[in-house]
Amino acid sequence: MAASDRTGDRITIYHVARRAGVSIATVSRALRDSHLVTPATRERIQAVIEELNYTPSRAGRALAEGRHAANGIVFPDLTGPYFAEVVLGYEEVAAELGRSVLILATHGRPDAARTALELAGRVDGMAISLRTVPDGVVTRIVETGVPVVLVARPPLPGVDAVSTENRATARELADHLVGHGYTRIGFLGDPDVSPDVAGRYAGLVDGFRAAGLPAPPPVRCGLDMDVGEAAAAELLAGRTRPEAVVCANDELALGVLTVAERAGLDVPGDLAVTGWDDVMAARFARLTTVRQPMRELGATAARWLHDLITDRTSPRLVEARREVLPTALVVRDSCGDHAGNKEAPT
């Protein structure tokens, strides 16, 4: 209330100490657990803290402690539901562990490397996901001593990595499609763009091979809905329209669905479509897809990071952690007719 403490400069631990008639060390101790403070003293300090509406400066604390109590996460974008879920899972466990989280969406910006490096300077550890910064940047960050966990991103020697299963489930999907009797099946997505897409394509090819079908060349494209629309338009305009098109992710598939509808095509009658991710819209579009534990992906990264940050034991003596989270085929209407049992394929 004292006018002198009002809107002026920041209220520091010194103000609190003076007003409570103790030293800053005591205030500092009272701020944390510390049974090294008389209940009476502690109470008095607590009262002053509230009276002054004091909040300790994180910067000061970070500098003194040598840590930030914060984690970072780098991802390409937040438009699709995919990364929103990953970030959510990450934030959730980080918060439980008492750490703040800093986000960095690279948006394919050219200065992503710089900003990522800069982010590394203000966190105790960070998760780096696909299509954000080149491996070289990751390596540099690791070299600065900041613990890193790779998320849905090709492994790097000595760096932990979590990802989700692709190939086996894609194979399952291929088998299902083959079971529908399709022989002309297209693939939308660029295997070179990410190991995830590569794995999905590989699994598909596995299935075709096993069925004695020729592997379709991938129609290389990005992963956004409008890109999907464009690619689909092209695909459907071609000489021999495929009977089914497997898309590298749901957004692409949703784009295909949009184009198909616009073209008056019946799905799955005229064209079967499948996606990957099982975003909310997929359900309402009746899209056959593959469910990924995105939340768990982020949560796992946060947990590992916490271990790396706190353990601090034998920096590189222990092997880098690797984990591939399971995925599941979700069969809906978009891939063809199913007699009766709709959502219980396996």
Add this chain to the structure above:
Amino acid sequence: MAASDRTGDRITIYHVARRAGVSIATVSRALRDSHLVTPATRERIQAVIEELNYTPSRAGRALAEGRHAANGIVFPDLTGPYFAEVVLGYEEVAAELGRSVLILATHGRPDAARTALELAGRVDGMAISLRTVPDGVVTRIVETGVPVVLVARPPLPGVDAVSTENRATARELADHLVGHGYTRIGFLGDPDVSPDVAGRYAGLVDGFRAAGLPAPPPVRCGLDMDVGEAAAAELLAGRTRPEAVVCANDELALGVLTVAERAGLDVPGDLAVTGWDDVMAARFARLTTVRQPMRELGATAARWLHDLITDRTSPRLVEARREVLPTALVVRDSCGDHAGNKEAPT
């Protein structure tokens, strides 16, 4: 490369200075613009920085500069697409402005107040959205001198606030529904839960009043899909099933759609449904809804915050800013039959 600078302690400005044969002050200058450094010196320093893979400590810098170059944003959750978009817009402009962003999802946790206050201690400004922390906490944060912008949240004296238009568009929606000839219309959502929902309900009532129809009492419920399913089940089980149900947001509406389908009801034949937000799934569910500029909501908050942080002129002399972003009705199939013109109502 020097073994002494490897994985040991953090590399500081001192290491760089020593190795470059200059003082830390010079390194500090070279780190930023500063034409106060000879190109030659600057280059030498730059080389050492890269050789040592040096990144300045944000904590040290924050302490010395008295600012964090970071913004915070507090939101309830990231599950729905709503806040993901808001956060995205926020991050995007914050990044452009050269500031990092810290996120805090309160999840309705009891310690939300504490964590929000703590967040306030590590940012230069923060956006606080609906249903996260009580007004008292916002006030305390404002009192600590941290600039705050309220997002989609009831205004507070002296605090900037951005939100989206509700009442007028809801009135428009009501008129449209009345035009379809419905007289028994239900409302799903709790006006007390947020001014947004209250505004939507109010607009609806406006429309009914104008048409001489009785205002339906709201079926109070949360805003999640499962909550919507539960509420819908209840609503549909009642004696007189409404002809149309207006939902406070899309997720609720999607839940109703799910229940209706499960019950074998035709939408809009047996039941018309509308939502609010226009999330991606809405399009594929053919849901009539209202589009909100969520991204812009976040972007605006970030811009205002930047002004508040940098301007620093006349702290409270200027009026608090207020802005209500426009929304637009999106008519699809779920609200009833439309002869021909589907997506062009107004």
Add this chain to the structure above:
DNA sequence: CTGAAAGCGCTAACAG
């Protein structure tokens, strides 16, 4: 143009 030195707010020995 460059260096020396004084903090920024807090933590953590080290003495009482």
Add this chain to the structure above:
DNA sequence: CTGTTAGCGCTTTCAG
């Protein structure tokens, strides 16, 4: 149990 006193890494006058 409490106070003193160094720093943590960086920016920034103030002198050269």
